Amino acid sequence: MENQPKDFADRDALLAHVRALSPSLSPKDVQVSDTVGGRQAGEKRLAKIDPIAYGHSRNYLGGAVSYLSPYIRHGILSLNEVRNLALKAVPQGEAIKPIEKFIQELAWRDFWQRVYQQNPDWIWHDVEDYKTGFTPDDYSDTLPDDIQTAQTDCAAINYFITTLQTTGYLHNHARMYLAAYIVHWRRVKWQAGARFFLAHLLDGDPASNNLSFQWVASTFSNKPYFFNLENLQKFAHPQAPCEEADNQALAGSYDQLAARLFPYGVSL
Amino acid sequence: MSDLIWLHEEALRASHPLFSASSAPTQSVFIWDDAYMEAMGYGLKRRVFLYETLLELPVDIYAGDTIETLKALAETSHTSRLLAATTPNPRLNDIMGALPLEVTRVAEDAFVEMPNPEGLRRFFKYWNKAKKLAFQPNGTR
Numbered sequence: 001m002e003n004q005p006k007d008f009a010d011r012d013a014l015l016a017h018v019r020a021l022s023p024s025l026s027p028k029d030v031q032v033s034d035t036v037g038g039r040q041a042g043e044k045r046l047a048k049i050d051p052i053a054y055g056h057s058r059n060y061l062g063g064a065v066s067y068l069s070p071y072i073r074h075g076i077l078s079l080n081e082v083r084n085l086a087l088k089a090v091p092q093g094e095a096i097k098p099i100e101k102f103i104q105e106l107a108w109r110d111f112w113q114r115v116y117q118q119n120p121d122w123i124w125h126d127v128e129d130y131k132t133g134f135t136p137d138d139y140s141d142t143l144p145d146d147i148q149t150a151q152t153d154c155a156a157i158n159y160f161i162t163t164l165q166t167t168g169y170l171h172n173h174a175r176m177y178l179a180a181y182i183v184h185w186r187r188v189k190w191q192a193g194a195r196f197f198l199a200h201l202l203d204g205d206p207a208s209n210n211l212s213f214q215w216v217a218s219t220f221s222n223k224p225y226f227f228n229l230e231n232l233q234k235f236a237h238p239q240a241p242c243e244e245a246d247n248q249a250l251a252g253s254y255d256q257l258a259a260r261l262f263p264y265g266v267s268l
Numbered sequence: 269m270s271d272l273i274w275l276h277e278e279a280l281r282a283s284h285p286l287f288s289a290s291s292a293p294t295q296s297v298f299i300w301d302d303a304y305m306e307a308m309g310y311g312l313k314r315r316v317f318l319y320e321t322l323l324e325l326p327v328d329i330y331a332g333d334t335i336e337t338l339k340a341l342a343e344t345s346h347t348s349r350l351l352a353a354t355t356p357n358p359r360l361n362d363i364m365g366a367l368p369l370e371v372t373r374v375a376e377d378a379f380v381e382m383p384n385p386e387g388l389r390r391f392f393k394y395w396n397k398a399k400k401l402a403f404q405p406n407g408t409r
Contacts, residue, residue, distance in 0.1 A: 001330050001332070001341070003329065006323050008323075011316075014323075018315050021331050022305065023302055024302050025315070029312045030312065031312065032312060032313055033316070036320055037316070037317035037319070037322075038320050039282070075280050075281055075284060076321055078281070078284075079379040080376075080379055080406060083407070084405050084406065096403050104395065104399075107380075107395060107398055107402050108391065110379040110398070111391050111398075114384050114385075115389075116357075118384060168313040168314070168317070198308070198309040198310075199311045200313060201314075202313060204309075206308075206357065207356065
């Protein structure tokens with residue numbers, strides 16, 4: 001058995017080696033992320049976290065998010081060490097409220113892993129019925145071509161797809177928007193969307209990714225998650241193109257959209 | 269006798285408790301298993317990220333089927349015990365279960381030191397139990 005090399009002249013050489021070791025990869029899969037793997041890169045990001053700013057800006061695409069997720073996903077950084085560092089953002093003895101959201105987001109990762117441990121079969125199967133008025137058979141098994149190629153009729157959605165495919169990362173709110181669009185606007189099974197995300201996200205985790213998709217779909221929550229253009233404009237501007245003329249399918253009040261997306265009513 | 273540390277994709281750091289769990293001489297290995305990565309749905313981006321991560325780690329990288337490669341490595345080094353990180357991933361657990369070796373699972377540092385509540389379903393049920401510990405260093409009282 002041959003011990004694989006660890007010294008490469010440059011990233012292109014490493015890339016060629018990874019491809020040689022990966023015959024199952026499609027020849028069309030050529031995109032590499034600017035995000036570099038390894039503990040050193042993870043520690044650099046860890047040194048830059050701002051848990052307090054995260055707390056009040058995290059829902060905005062331009063918010064102070066940590067970008068630690070790929071490193072946490074693969075155990076390069078532990079949740080424990082990230083939490084321990086975040087605790088230092090508030091002086092000892094002072095209220096922890098300013099860092100509560102940051103710590104809670106770490107807890108979501110712990111929660112998903114624990115659910116996965118208890119119920120590994122939930123990862124690819126509906127945990128509950130859809131509450132959308134539709135049955136699983138009403139949803140397509142495959143992702144439409146225009147989604148795979150970022151050619152939908154919504155500019156913001158195309159921006160999210162392109163970002164996912166080129167960087168291997170999407171802001172959490174953008175993930176929710178894109179997941180909701182796939183499942184509710186296009187009536188595609190959440191499993192197809194989850195596979196698409198896992199193929200591109202550096203941090204894609206069967207539990208966090210798939211159970212979040214089920215939360216959006218309503219098969220692991222009390223109601224479907226959806227959004228409207230006004231919400232998108234509030235949180236995704238100016239990073240994503242949010243003009244109404246370029247995103248007409250997303251426009252409307254929540255009642256109008258619910259009537260359009262769930263014509264048989266949402267079952268609660 | 270020596271031990272074999274199998275570093276899988278969910279425990280990729282040198283400070284993982286896995287590396288201090290054995291007092292015997294050890295060889296640490298990562299198995300680059302194309303079929304496993306395909307089954308997990310990993311594209312080129314993820315694979316490059318993983319390989320870059322391995323460059324900094326004290327592990328030997330072998331390419332091949334994980335079970336067959338681990339069996340062959342254990343045979344060559346006369347190893348009867350394998351250490352691997354605890355994981356909820358059934359594919360990785362199936363691999364551990366299929367090996368003709370004693371397998372010791374080593375847990376990650378806990379985020380909160382508490383048992384898994386029964387019937388976990390909604391986050392806030394978990395959070396109500398976890399939050400006191402979540403704001404403590406090392407997640408302990």
